Amino acid sequence: MTEFPIEMLHRFCPMHAVLDSTGHIVQAGPTLHKVGGSDLDGKRFLEIFEIYRPRSVLSMADLLKAEGRKLHIRLRGGVRTPLKGVLSANGRGGGVINLSFGISVIDAVRDYALTSTDFAPTDLAVEMLYLVEAKSAAMDASRSLNTRLQGAMVAAEKRAFTDTLTGLHNRRAVDQVLDRICRSGQPFSLMHIDLDFFKQVNDTMGHAAGDHVLRCCARAMADTSRKDDTAARVGGDEFVIIYSTLTNRNRLSDLAGHLISRIEQPIPFEDQVCNVSASIGIYCSNGSEQDPARVMEQADVALYAAKRAGRAQYCFFEDQEDRSVTADPSAIAGE
Incomplete structure (x- = not known):
């Protein structure tokens, strides 16, 4: 050699x-x-x-x-x-x-x-190393992009289910949660809440005052719900709270009474004071699979029974043989 x-x-x-x-x-x-x-x-x-x-x-x-x-x-x-x-x-x-x-x-x-x-x-290993580095950089960029895209998707999904004015969930979120919880057969209760005298605030003090009132009432509803519950604004001055696994009438009465009391507190706006109240219709599930549309209808019927009882009231829907709706006696009595 x-x-x-x-x-x-x-x-x-x-x-x-x-x-x-x-x-x-x-x-x-x-x-x-x-x-x-x-x-x-x-x-x-x-x-x-x-x-x-x-x-x-x-x-x-x-x-x-x-x-x-x-x-x-x-x-x-x-x-x-x-x-x-x-x-x-x-x-x-x-x-x-x-x-x-x-x-x-x-x-x-x-x-x-x-x-x-x-x-x-002339060793091809060097070129392979450059390719590996390039691939690693591309993978890092891809992971970073995927992370950003996932974050954007999560943010977009959150926006799609959020009421922009109050920060609560919106009607779309209620439909999704209610559909899931009804199909699961899990016990729950639903409060349908309508603000009393809200139109007068809008008409006399303007929409800015009305928006301020809605945000204040939304905070009261968020404070009255738990982590697994769903508080939502479903219309102009209409709200829904879905209480997961909660059907105890005494506890729901306490929550409804406390919520009405919170909403009735005078709400300062600029140099004026806004005064509203709330009427609440309450539906309690029986632990079996139910129809979401029927649940909303029954809570709505109970809500208007509360309004007929004199506003600032809460009423439970009672599914009787004649499908009549009665206001809870203690609620009508103002307890």
Whole structure:
């Protein structure tokens, strides 16, 4: 084998090792020093590196017999990155073995802090690294874009189910929640709330005052509902609260009375005071699958029974044989 200058081997085969007839490393390329250690020279190659395929390579003589064959190699200690190698004999019992990382090049770059200067100028691994970096950058950009798109979708969906004036849910959200809860057979109750004397506020003080009143009343309804409940504005001055799993009439009476009391508090606006109240119709489910439209209809009937009872009242819908609606006696009594 023709001997090549050390500088040439270093340039074109930065992961080579020149072995003498006893298998000791005479010289090693700069990248191999990074991988196997800076003190490789003078050590037996097979004491630093393990050839695990073919398994029969245990000595320098075995290495020479495997000349030209692809060898699967790894370090015996430290980071055991898989390597590929091939040996070329020099005719004097020694030879040159050239190593590469193969498909493990990405791990090797990370494990040994390698740069493009640690590879031969013609090594395709460098181009592959650039492709991997480009792909990684593209994937990062794609993930970032997907995150932004998902955030935009969530925000758009939230806007689609939110009343922009009050920040409560809107009619679309009520339809979705009511449909789901009715099909599930889960017990629930629904309050249909209509503001009393709201038209007078709009007519005498203007729509800005009316909007302010709606926002104040919405805060009272949000405070009267729990995390799993749904408070919504479904019309101009109409609201709905769906109470999940709550059907206790005493508790609902307390909530309705408290809500009416909150809404009846004078609402300052600029240098004036707005006064409104609320009438409430309450429907309680019986724990079976129900029709959402029928639920809203029954709550609506109870609402107008409350208005007929003198406003600022709440009434329960009672599904009797004649489907009449009665106002809760305690409500009419003003309790």
